[in-house]
Amino acid sequence: MTFKIAVFIKQVPDTDDIRWTEHNTIQREGLESVINPYDIGAIQLAKNVKFLLDDCEITAVSMGPVQTKDALREALAMGCDNAYLLCDKKFAGSDTLATAYVLSKFIKSHLNDFNLIICGYQAVDGDTAQTPSSLAQKLDIPQITGVTALKEITNDYSIWFKSSSTLNQQIKICHPALISTTINNTEILPDINGYIKAQAADIKILCAQDLQTEADKTGFAGSPTQVKKAFRPVIERSTKIIEENNVTKIADYILAAIQECKEQDDN
Amino acid sequence: MTTKTLVYIEINDNKTEIVSKEIVSHVSKHFSDTEICAVVVGSEQAIQACFDEINSLGADKIFIVQNELLAKYNVCVYSKVVAQLINNIQPDVFLMGATSYGRELAPRIASNLDIGLTADCTDLQLDTEGLLLATRPTYGGKMMATIISKTKPNFATVRKGAFKFKQPDVKQPEICYYDADFSGIENILNKTEVLASEIKAQPDDWTSAEVIIAGGLGLKSKENFELIYKLAELLGAKPAASRAAVELGWASQSIQVGQTGCCVSPKLYIAFGISGALQHMSGLSNAEKIIAVNIDKSAPIMNAADVAIPADAPDVINSLISKLSN
Ligand SMILES: Cc1cc2nc3c(=O)[nH]c(=O)nc-3n(C[C@H](O)[C@H](O)[C@H](O)COP(=O)(O)OP(=O)(O)OC[C@H]3O[C@@H](n4cnc5c(N)ncnc54)[C@H](O)[C@@H]3O)c2cc1C
Numbered sequence: 001m002t003f004k005i006a007v008f009i010k011q012v013p014d015t016d017d018i019r020w021t022e023h024n025t026i027q028r029e030g031l032e033s034v035i036n037p038y039d040i041g042a043i044q045l046a047k048n049v050k051f052l053l054d055d056c057e058i059t060a061v062s063m064g065p066v067q068t069k070d071a072l073r074e075a076l077a078m079g080c081d082n083a084y085l086l087c088d089k090k091f092a093g094s095d096t097l098a099t100a101y102v103l104s105k106f107i108k109s110h111l112n113d114f115n116l117i118i119c120g121y122q123a124v125d126g127d128t129a130q131t132p133s134s135l136a137q138k139l140d141i142p143q144i145t146g147v148t149a150l151k152e153i154t155n156d157y158s159i160w161f162k163s164s165s166t167l168n169q170q171i172k173i174c175h176p177a178l179i180s181t182t183i184n185n186t187e188i189l190p191d192i193n194g195y196i197k198a199q200a201a202d203i204k205i206l207c208a209q210d211l212q213t214e215a216d217k218t219g220f221a222g223s224p225t226q227v228k229k230a231f232r233p234v235i236e237r238s239t240k241i242i243e244e245n246n247v248t249k250i251a252d253y254i255l256a257a258i259q260e261c262k263e264q265d266d267n
Numbered sequence: 268m269t270t271k272t273l274v275y276i277e278i279n280d281n282k283t284e285i286v287s288k289e290i291v292s293h294v295s296k297h298f299s300d301t302e303i304c305a306v307v308v309g310s311e312q313a314i315q316a317c318f319d320e321i322n323s324l325g326a327d328k329i330f331i332v333q334n335e336l337l338a339k340y341n342v343c344v345y346s347k348v349v350a351q352l353i354n355n356i357q358p359d360v361f362l363m364g365a366t367s368y369g370r371e372l373a374p375r376i377a378s379n380l381d382i383g384l385t386a387d388c389t390d391l392q393l394d395t396e397g398l399l400l401a402t403r404p405t406y407g408g409k410m411m412a413t414i415i416s417k418t419k420p421n422f423a424t425v426r427k428g429a430f431k432f433k434q435p436d437v438k439q440p441e442i443c444y445y446d447a448d449f450s451g452i453e454n455i456l457n458k459t460e461v462l463a464s465e466i467k468a469q470p471d472d473w474t475s476a477e478v479i480i481a482g483g484l485g486l487k488s489k490e491n492f493e494l495i496y497k498l499a500e501l502l503g504a505k506p507a508a509s510r511a512a513v514e515l516g517w518a519s520q521s522i523q524v525g526q527t528g529c530c531v532s533p534k535l536y537i538a539f540g541i542s543g544a545l546q547h548m549s550g551l552s553n554a555e556k557i558i559a560v561n562i563d564k565s566a567p568i569m570n571a572a573d574v575a576i577p578a579d580a581p582d583v584i585n586s587l588i589s590k591l592s593n
């Protein structure tokens with residue numbers, strides 16, 4: 001039996017390249033888009049699995065506007081076997097709950113015999129890290145959040161290394177399952193064959209009707225959370241500059257400031 | 268009381284997570300006219316070990332969900348029982364710490380209940396209609412967004428250190444034992460198994476220290492960065508680092524300040540050789556006073572701190588250390 005992996009990837013604006021409009025919103029035109037760095041980590045892990053199992057197929061999936069095809073083509077060049085774009089006006093404006101719903105409907109309608117889903121830990125544009133857990137719940141499957149490496153895999157289960165801020169763990173999980181990975185900024189260079197295959201490959205586009213999504217569960221209408229206001233972080237401190245060449249005097253100044261803060265405490 | 272706010276109290280290793288306490292403090296101080304409920308989930312033994320602490324947090328009511336099946340944290344099981352409790356008590360607002368557990372548990376609960384969730388908030392307000400205004404950094408800290416939700420409860424997770432914990436006046440909360448339905452749970456538990464687990468060395472709750480001494484790339488070497496630890500120790504303060512210093516291996520990720528690290532709320536934050544990138548500063552919005560020592564007068568932090576001292580950081584640190592050692 002072919003071991004089936006779905007890798008969910010998201011196209012994100014390059015956050016190093018952000019420019020502002022005069023209204024303090026993000027200038028979207030001309031913004032470079034890249035595959036979310038954590039999702040490149042997810043593709044890497046999928047390839048590791050494929051390397052260890054004889055018969056394995058990797059399907060890259062993304063929900064987004066038509067331009068997202070570029071990201072999927074890149075995923076194919078990196079070694080994914082199939083690619084699907086979930087694209088419909090009805091999906092625009094989806095928050096993480098609505099996104100997870102659409103992704104779950106894709107799985108149920110087109111890849112219901114999957115063994116493993118691999119996601120990035122978080123997307124760098126929103127940093128929410130919600131989609132993977134939300135999706136695992138919708139599919140009623142177990143999950144591991146934030147794996148760093150694969151230890152062992154068979155068709156029925158896999159063992160992963162996970163590292164959080166407090167623990168290092170090895171966790172075994174039965175398939176079908178979802179994992180997300182904190183591996184990021186790995187650049188997988190497409191090989192020539194991958195590149196040629198990707199140019200010729202057919203990226204299948206699926207719309208709301210193909211996925212049988214309910215209109216009130218997707219897009220703006222299906223998203224409970226809404227941005228009420230967006231603003232640039234303001235720094236409200238007024239700075240006093242201490243011009244002093246004598247290091248000892250600077251040290252005295254700092255010690256006095258610490259003393260002052262401790263005295264406040266006593267009151 | 269016109270609204271009900273439920274706070275998830277996370278317990279690990281017989282201790283309540285500081286962020287859970289910070290949330291209760293914030294809600295007590297800033298949400299007017301709300302009943303503060305707390306929920307704690309775990310084995311009887313684990314809950315007993317923290318009971319006094321939870322009892323004195325300032326909640327009006329505490330819901331306890333205890334069962335041996337909850338002895339080990341499992342995201343599928345925990346999300347199921349918390350979702351049951353929420354369906355049962357119907358709070359208006361539900362809050363949880365954005366810890367590594369919280370960040371996977373919260374979306375699973377939200378998805379189970381089909382409700383919205385705003386993650387990693389740094390500010391929360393309740394408007395006069397009882398609607399939660401949840402503010403979080405986005406685009407790598409380059410922008411802030413205030414998010415509302417159409418579904419109830421309004422659900423958010425909160426960054427550690429975004430709020431300050433204050434021990435409240437004595438109050439006797441009502442204790443309610445909640446009988447969750449555990450059918451099918453063993454089957455779920457069998458699907459994942461932790462084979463090995465090792466606790467990383469962890470500095471205690473340093474994010475709520477009064478004085479924090481932080482170092483960045485401007486310290487130039489790992490040896491110089493060691494001076495930060497030494498100075499912090501002499502001062503009875505806690506050390507911290509910028510991400511650039513963490514990436515070079517000068518400091519552990521657990522003491523990184525900023526967007527992808529921790530939020531801190533000290534009375535005094537002293538930054539040595541840190542440029543003041545927005546991602547770093549977003550962890551400092553609740554610091555009372557910031558002193559920056561940077562050789563470059565035009566570094567961003569020299570406009571973002573309360574006091575800017577153009578000077579060589581290692582020199583100043585060495586001078587401080589020699590004064591304190593005498
Ligand atoms: C998505 C994202 C998330 C991020 N999250 C974080 C985060 O959580 N925390 C974080 O800190 N960063 C974060 N960053 C990185 C951030 O953008 C900066 O790169 C980082 O904070 C820089 O660290 P630094 O100030 O130590 O180094 P630099 O920016 O290199 O600054 C070093 C400073 O030291 C000064 N200096 C040099 N020599 C001396 C001397 N002898 N004495 C005194 N001063 C000297 C220099 O003038 C300079 O200002 C993030 C970036 C991204 C893209």
Ligand SMILES: Nc1ncnc2c1ncn2[C@@H]1O[C@H](COP(=O)(O)O)[C@@H](O)[C@H]1O
Pocket residue numbers: 008009010036038039042061062063064096099118119120121122123124126127128129130131132
């Ligand atoms: N629109 C999307 N299409 C496909 N995968 C997504 C999408 N949004 C999020 N994901 C997946 O969920 C992970 C976490 O994203 P987020 O919840 O937005 O932080 C990403 O790394 C992807 O693996």
